[in-house]
Amino acid sequence: MRGYGLRGQVVSFSMRLRPLISLGCTFLCAFALAQDDGIGDPTFPTLGNKGYKATHYLLKLNYDPETAQLKANVTMEGVVDPSPLSTLSVDFSGFTVSAVKLNGASATFTRSGAKLRVKPASPLAAGSKFALETIYSGKPELIGSAALPPIYKGGWVAYPGGAVAACEPDMSHGWFPCNDHPLNKATFDVEITAPRPYVTVSNGIGKTIGPTTTHFTLDKPALTCMVTVAVGKYGILKQVGPNSLPITNYVPLGTETQYIEPLQVTPKFIQYLSDRIGPYPFASYGTITFPDEASKSNKLLEVMALETTSIPLFSPGSSKDAATLCHELTHQWMGDCVSVTNWGDDIWWVEGFAQYSEFMLAEMNGGKAAYDAAIKAAYASVSAQSHWLKPGHLPAADMFSLRSYIGGALTFHALRKKLGDEKFFQVVRQFVDKHRYGNASVKDWIEIATQVAGEDMKPFFDTWLYGDAVPKLPS
Ligand SMILES: [Zn+2]
Secondary structure, three states, rough: EEEEEEOOOEOHHHHOOOOHHHOHHHHHHOOOOOOOOOOOOOOOOOOOOOOOOEEEEEEEEEEEEEOOOOEEEEEEEEOOOOEEEOOOOEEEOOOEEEEHHHHOOOEEEEEEEEEEEEOOOOOOEEEOEEEEEEEEEEEEEEEOOOOOOOOOEEEEEOOOOOEEEEEEOOOHHOOOOEEHHHHHHHHEEEEEOOOOOOOEEEOOOEEEEEEEEEEEEEEEOOOOOHEEEEEEEEEEEEEHHHHEEEEEEEEOOOOHHHHHHHHHHHHHHHHHHHHHHHOOOOOEEEEOOOOOHHHOOOOOHHEEEEOOOOOOOEEEOOHHHHHEEEEEEEHOOHHHHEEOOHHHHHHHOOOHHHHHHHHHHHHHHHHHHHHHHHHHHHHHHHHHHOOOOOOOOHHHHOOOOOHHHHHHHHHHHHHHHHHHHHHHHHHHHHHHOOOOOOOEEEHHHHHHHHHHOOOOOHHHHHHHHHOOOOOOOOO
């Protein structure tokens, strides 16, 4: 994620916002814990369910921007694991649920807080597969997150003339029932119907299947919060990336010519990253730049760029900025392909490496001098403070702060200085390759870095991730 403008310059999303507010987890704690609540993330204790794994979602959506009404039929396929389940709970809030079917049969359900609980006629056996179909409709309601100041709300964001879903880190359950945590990545099919002349788009490869319906398939596992849908009036700009990668950019209708030149950096940086950290991980790429009407109606959309899988979202104009384009592109490897195990302990390497890629972009364009200048400026911004950013363990309210972005990026710079270019990129490549389409954690970074360096790298990571003192910048 990345953000814009509150201090007149392009900076990471909440590094401008975070000092303004300390939200804590008040809204999450408002609901009594049920036995099946919580996948085990200490930062978001009630989020998700560890009693099953969703493997695939089919979202059939019908949205009318004129009335802002969404009709949905969502099927979650999954496997019960590790114990039998007498109740199947999913994260979900809002809408009117008209029916729930479990394995094709009508099922009774209850709703409380942000959970929908389904009662099977008899417990679901451990290891058994299931299909949970939820049929619902209504006007989408925005939801908040403990990771964002209260003025920023996301989920399915309707605006005059369209809608876009923006959900990191825990707002997808505001528009579809899901196991809303990165530990449960799944594949997605999204079928969207909207009246003409609205264009519809989601993650992955799309095709038209009816006069007003498109079908998108994402065949690699994705985070629920990195699934998006956009409905609006868009023009399309196509590009071709390395290895014939199809790239489709959606920009506000009538503004296409403004984006042709700025978007040229995308194929170039895909190649640059592929040469250093491994091949681009998905079957397609693209961008969605939503229109002014969207950002004027929602504070989050006003400042945001977000790495939705294979098709990141950009606020108006932000996709004209090469650093932001490359930041969200880099997340496709770091964050989307390899994802956090828990938010608070792992967000530093997700945002830190995406931020670091902006220094790599400076290096690609301006060589070592430009890279060094960017690092020097970043370090100067934090070294004057009395204590280090300690990015390694962050509360929800600090997840998208200076701590993760700059603290993480400088940690990667220091690692590169310590190991040298060849071994540094070998570590990153091995990390992405080993954990491709899965989840990883700090211990995985330490393990691979130690193996490549030939020495115990835990002290290095302890200093940069958890130490109180401002670490000395390696020369
Ligand atoms: Zn980011």
